[in-house]
Amino acid sequence: MMNAVLVGCGAMSKAWLDAARQIDGLAIVGLVDLDAERAKARAREYGLDGAVIGTSLDALLDQTKPDAVFDVVVPAARRDVAFAAFAHNCHLLTEKPLADTPENARAIVEAARRAGRIHAVVQNRRYVANVRRIRRFLDSGAIGKPTSIHADFFVAPHFGGFREEMAHVLLLDMAIHTFDAARYMVGGDPAGVYCQEWEPANSWYRQGSSASAIFDLGGGKRFTYAGSWCAAGFRTSWESTWRIVAEHGSLVWDGEDGLKAEVVLSVRDGLFDLTQPIIVPALDPADRVGGHLGIIKDFIHAIETGTEPETRGSDNIKSLAMVFGAIESAETGRQVAIVEEAS
Ligand SMILES: NC(=O)c1ccc[n+]([C@@H]2O[C@H](COP(=O)([O-])OP(=O)(O)OC[C@H]3O[C@@H](n4cnc5c(N)ncnc54)[C@H](O)[C@@H]3O)[C@@H](O)[C@H]2O)c1
Known part of the structure; x- marks a missing residue:
């Protein structure tokens, strides 16, 4: 069983949760958004009764200790989310774009390398x-x-x-x-x-x-x-x-x-x-096809097999x-x- 916390419960989170519920062995154990009502609404919509809801990713990662973070926040918040994920020893799958500036992109890729965690980007097209x-x-x-x-x-x-x-x-x-x-x-x-x-x-x-x-x-x-x-x-x-x-x-x-x-x-x-x-x-x-579903499956496969996924941050940074x-x-x-x- 792989446990993940999803952060950023806006428009795009639906595509992630639609995909996640099709994957056996994947559990969404927490939902985070600056707006707690949004996170609660998503939990209700997707029947995630057991998921912990919060407005602070750090606090929720302390509490739930997941294997992975699914990052669906706006680009400006991506660096903080990535650093919180790696600080809690989590693998990270992030929406595009990988970062909002070249400096933040390099810092995130380097932080993933130092933490020894899988870091990939939803470059679904x-x-x-x-x-x-x-x-x-x-x-x-x-x-x-x-x-x-x-x-x-x-x-x-x-x-x-x-x-x-x-x-x-x-x-x-x-x-x-x-x-x-x-x-x-x-x-x-x-x-x-x-x-x-x-x-x-x-x-x-x-x-x-x-x-x-x-x-x-x-x-x-x-x-x-x-x-x-x-x-x-x-x-x-x-x-x-x-x-x-x-x-x-x-x-x-x-x-x-x-x-x-x-x-x-x-x-x-x-x-x-x-x-x-x-x-x-x-x-x-x-x-390999299937948009978000295909990428999330590849990300999980990479974690399970210790391999690097196709859309790894260290390659995506070139795009x-x-x-x-x-x-x-x-x-x-x-x-x-x-x-x-x-x-
Ligand atoms: N892959 C695709 O095809 C595709 C399509 C659309 C959007 N996206 C990407 O998805 C990401 C999200 O887009 P969206 O349309 O869902 O945006 P959105 O504004 O609808 O949702 C973003 C959510 O993140 C929350 N948030 C922001 N900062 C946060 C933080 N620090 N901690 C917790 N929550 C935070 C906001 O409150 C909001 O609910 C963007 O990076 C966007 O580029 C990808």
Whole structure:
């Protein structure tokens, strides 16, 4: 039996508790929120009658002594939560983003290493079937090595709450999913970025609802990202829409079920080489999917087997470095080197 305390009982905690109740051998023994009423409401909603409710994570960890902390707080509170978890010898699974600043990200990863605890991030858009299929297809060499990766993200949600007040809202709160997916799908090793951010007249956010970035993903690969969180009309998928150009063909994905590829033939017709459709194989049974549920299961498996999970903090920090690099570039108007080392 694995015992966990969940901290942060806001909107996202439902996805965690929905997943947690599907996992045999996992018990939520405590719920923490600055607002005790929220924690109580979640306990009632999920029938967690035995769970201890509190407003102080430290006090609740002293009392319940769990194996793990599930961190679903806002990014600004993440460092305190992580340090409390490790101080109580707990493993830590944290919502994205891993941290709110580069300094806090390094401090959390280092604290996990020193404590010898598993530390992983819910980078759940990696656990999407078509993301796994694209990675396998590109790895197979069927259209050669990817060279140019393009993602568009245009979604216009009215969340209310912290997002409408925070700085760099699109880059810090959402783009990490797209950046991490890009890095994963093409096996990229981000080395630099140039980015601009702006606040269009149609925005309802304080800062950074719209951004455009060009990344150097190493080995000659470039990744362009265009995103907006206030572009009403022609909404894209939460996964973004993608075009990946490779040496011998291209792949397009609408972020949902529409995934197609074309390979170049060695026949030219006028100006153009002929191309033909090529099948992107179905999901491999070994590919791990399932969003929050898949990640929580992998986290538990890592604890039980003493292995490192795929979305471990020490690797995820490289995707987060893409975010912080983009923010620094947007603030300074200069191209920025990305130097974070994944381990
Ligand atoms: N993986 C995804 O797809 C996904 C989607 C949405 C949000 N998120 C992430 O989930 C996290 C939470 O987002 P949300 O939408 O649930 O926010 P929210 O504002 O609805 O909930 C956050 C909760 O944390 C509580 N809290 C804040 N500081 C705390 C502290 N120090 N101790 C205890 N409780 C504290 C707040 O009172 C609030 O109830 C964010 O990091 C967000 O980026 C991830």
